[in-house]
Amino acid sequence: MREKKPNTILRAFAAAVLLVSAWIPALLAQQGTGRPKVLVLQPASALDSRxxxxxQWxxxxxxxxxxxxxxxxxxDYDNFLKENKLTRGNAIPDSxxxxxMDTLKASIYTSGTLEQPDGRGTALKAKVDYIYPKNDYTIEGEQCSVGDEKNTAELAKQAIQVIIRASEKISALSIARSYFNSAIYDKALxxxxxxxxxxxxxxxxxxxLGLCYLKMDSTDAAIRKFEEILTSIHPNHIPTLELVASTYFxxxxxxxxxxxxxxxxxLKPDEYQYTYGEAFALIKLERKDEAMEAFNRLVKIKDEDEKIRMQIGPMEYSRALELEQAGDTAAAQKHAAQASINxxxxxxxxxxxxxPxxxxxxxxxxxxxxxxxxxxxxxxxxxSFAKLVALDPAYPNAYYWLAVTAYNDSNYTKALDYFNEAVKYVAVNMQAAIYQRIGQIYENRKDYSSATDAFTNALKTADASVKIRLLFQRGTTYYEWGNALDYATNENADMDELIENGQMSRAxxxxxxxLYDKAAADLQKVTDPKLAKSVGQHVExxxxxRERLNKIKQQIEYVEKTK
Known part of the structure; x- marks a missing residue:
């Protein structure tokens, strides 16, 4: 007796992508008599083991x-059971x-059922299949019946008739398989x-026959034969469908x-390779939405391949960009969130x-x-950016995006730290944008010295179009710095008092x-019409x-003399 397992005419191949040449490794094991050797297993039965x-025997x-x-x-049967710590009545594990089979040099084994539905003394029924595991071939048994349990020998004679009748076919099959396994495909055909x-x-x-044509590089003939199987003989024949799919691909x-x-x-929704093949064929056809749906089905079957998730992620992200451009922000964000998950x-x-x-x-x-x-x-x-820079600080633009994200989140302290790190790793053409952001942070903090230094660094590598904006920013920062020094924007400042106590000095x-001279020099180089009005106001x-400061200086001189 062995563990009960469904039998089929032909066990399907592992997957369409597997090489056909790996199929059918050997022919029937033969004895000195030249006859195939059969391992008769105890039938699955609820009857008395005797x-x-x-x-069985x-x-x-x-x-x-x-x-x-x-x-x-x-x-020999009993010796094998003993060596493997099994007893009669135990199911033979599939593993x-x-x-x-190999130890006992058998090429065929039986898989059968034995039942007596109406109890002892009534009809005894059996069905025995004959399986050629190395040939992936099964001869389906026929339902047999005798009067009662005393006639098991007669029942056995009936049960072997199906394989006796098939002996001519078995012989022809053995010869054909022998040629196929020896790669003599014309003789196999x-x-x-x-x-x-x-x-x-x-x-x-x-x-x-289709496999022989395929092995002989007669691909068109092979496809015609496979299509004949699917249209006229067995439309859902899994091995044929597998080979047709892989051949088309x-x-x-x-x-x-x-x-x-x-x-x-x-036919088999839980078979990973089938949905895998469908998804990648859709990718080749550039049918991205359908491919995305197939890939999402794929990860529900099995989610162990990082490359599959890397297929879905870009498609979801690309879809998000398309929807964003179309003005559907909510849908775009939904697909972007899915991209992030993948x-x-x-x-x-x-x-x-x-x-890794x-x-x-x-x-x-x-x-x-x-x-x-x-x-x-x-x-x-x-x-995510923090994890990235922890793994690779030099990853292109990682610190930059980390800094931009912190900046947009109004976390300027972290943004400044990240921008200062980013400038160490980015390409030269990215440095101007980073120094510009650094300058803006310092300017907002009223650290005008650091701000102008940053804008000056940005100008070193900026292209012509960006330089105009940077000159405006540096010029207005010099202007604000000068305002801070001469108390021009401090409405509560008492200049007499400031001069008297030395807070406003000649220096x-x-x-x-x-600083106003530097501001004017930068602003006069700004040629952008959009900035012209602001530039004019600043220069005026x-x-x-300047006039105000010169008067202040005269007042300072007078105070100094009178002291």
């Missing part, structure tokens, strides 16, 4: 007496069956055609590949790998952070005049402020 064992004797087969003896004359509707024979016929993988995915999951899966790809993890974190920004989640963006006035004010 009845089941009696039928009556079946073995009937096969032996037929002259067509050798059988595993009862002694142990290949070893059992010739024998499969003979086999087809015996069984014209046998889907397995048609399938093997290999020929860049992505439309038909996608359709075939879609059929497979419909990039984050890809980073998480990558980190679990035995040899640090570059890929950093890419994932970068894209996750950018997706968070699009989704309006600045906190999430800061967290301070000269410094303010020098500077003229007035």
């Amino acid at each position: 009845i089941a064992e009696g039928f 009556d079946l073995a004797k009937a096969l032996d007496k037929s002259g067509y087969f050798d059988i595993v003896s009862e002694k 142990l069956l290949p070893l059992m 010739e024998n499969y055609l003979k086999l087809l004359a015996i069984e014209p509707k046998d889907v397995n024979v048609h399938y093997m 290999g020929r860049n016929d992505f439309e038909n590949a996608m359709k075939t993988y879609k059929i497979l995915a419909g 990039f984050g999951r890809s980073a998480e899966l990558s980190q679990k790998m035995q040899n 790809d640090q570059k890929m993890i950093c890419d994932c974190l970068n894209y996750q952070a950018l997706s968070n920004l699009k989704a309006g989640d600045r906190k999430g963006a800061l967290e 301070r006035a000269d410094q303010a005049l020098a 004010n500077i003229g007035q402020l």
Whole structure:
């Protein structure tokens, strides 16, 4: 007896992407007699074990007496059970069956059922399948019946008739498979055609003919044969659908590949490779929305491949950009949030790998952070950028985006720290933008000296169009600095008192005049018409402020003399 397992005419291949050449590693194990050897397993049955064992060995004797087969003896069977710490009545685990077949040199095993629905003394029924595991082939048994449990030998004789009748087919199959496994495909084709004359509707024979054509590089003939199977014999034949799908994909016929993988995915929704093939065929067809839906189905089946998440993330992000441009902000943010989830999951899966790809993890974190920004989640963006710079401080623009995010979040202290780090790692053409932001932060803090230094650094690498704006910013900062020194904007300032107590000195006035000179020099270089009005007002004010300062200096001189 073995663990009960559904039997099929042909077990499906592992996946369409697997090489066909890996299929069918060996032919039937043969004995000195030249006959296939059969391992007769105890049938699945709820009856008394003595009845089941009696039928098991009556079946073995009937096969032996037929002259067509050798059988595993009862002694060898029991010795194997003993060596593997099993007893009669135990199910043979599926995992142990290949070893059992190999050890006992069997090429066929039986899988059957034995039942007596109406109880002892009534009809005993059996059905026995004959399975060729190395050939992925099963001869389906027929329902047999005898009067009662005393006639197990007669029941066994009935149960072997199906394989006896198939002996001619088995012989032809063995020859054809032998040629196929030896890569003599023209001879294999010739024998499969003979086999087809015996069984014209046998889907397995048609399938093997298609494989022969494929191996002989007759791809068109192979596809015609596979299409014949699907249209006339077995429309849902999984192995054929797998090969058709992979063949179409290999020929860049992505439309038909996608359709075939879609059929497979419909037949087996939980089979990862089918939805995988469908998704990538859709990518090749540039049908991104459908591909995104297929990839989302894929990760629900199994979410262990970081590269799949990296397929979904960019598609979600791209969709967010399209919706943003179309003015649908809410929908754009929804897709950006999904992009962030996928990039984050890809980073998480990558980190679990035995040899994590640090570059890929950093890419994932970068894209996750950018997706968070699009989704309006600045906190999430800061967290992702922080993880990124912790892994790789030199990652392109990581510190820059971390700084920009903090700046837009009005966290200027952190923004300043991040900008000062960013300028160490970015390309030269990015330095001007960073120094400009640094200058703006210092200007807002009224740290005019640091602000003008930053704007000066920005001017060193800025292009012509940006320089105009930077000159305006530096000029107005010099102007504000001069205002701060000469108390021009302090409505409560009493100049007489300031001069009297020494807070307004000749040196301070000269410094303010020098700053106004620098401001005027910068502002006069600003040629942007949009800034012309502001520039004119500043320059006019500077003229007035100079006159005011010169008068203040005269007043300071007078005070100094009278003292």
